Amino acid sequence: MLVAVGIGPGDPELLTVKAVNLIKAADRVFVPGKVARDIIAPYRTDPVVLSFPMTADEDYIKRCIEENARTIAPVARDGLAVFCILGDPNFYGTFGRLCAVLDEVYPEIEYHSIPGVSSITAFASATGTALSGGIVITDGSELTAQIRMKVRRPQEVADELRKSGYSTFLLAERMYMDGQRIYGTDDLPEESAYFSILYAGK
Known part of the structure; x- marks a missing residue:
């Protein structure tokens, strides 16, 4: 292992x-x-x-x-x-x-x-910066993915992102907590918990 x-x-x-x-x-x-x-x-x-x-x-x-x-x-x-x-x-x-x-x-x-x-x-803590709202994180490469936090209606969000060329989706719900669930492109739930993250890739 x-x-x-x-x-x-x-x-x-x-x-x-x-x-x-x-x-x-x-x-x-x-x-x-x-x-x-x-x-x-x-x-x-x-x-x-x-x-x-x-x-x-x-x-x-x-x-x-x-x-x-x-x-x-x-x-x-x-x-x-x-x-x-x-x-x-x-x-x-x-x-x-x-x-x-x-x-x-x-x-x-x-x-x-x-x-x-x-x-x-670590950057946020070291600089005393509270990050919120929409943020772009990149190494200078072409943007090929998005991460959305607190996604309550993942199917709806995925359908909207498909219009911009995104086709691969992963939803992580309650990560490392009791009740953790991971969903793929074909089984996104209609609704999800507050503690959820949606990955969208082109």
């Missing part, structure tokens, strides 16, 4: 209790560089430092990710491998690309992720 753990924006005390417990319990911990290694140092001192280069050379990035997958695979196949990622694993991180390689080359390996404090929520 491979578990990607979000380790937050930099302060070791901003890791979740679940993240710390997994880091301590893992057969082997992997980190994508020295910054991540230093963040988890209070909880684990023997991580394997992997190379995830910051470069525009896509071929080189792909080779590095494939090599990292080969390093992680034997541990994940036979035990618990924990991959620590700055911020949140699924928010502009490397985990998705690593999973694509695992799916292709090591389909027998199961994986999932544990959320962490993302740079967006």
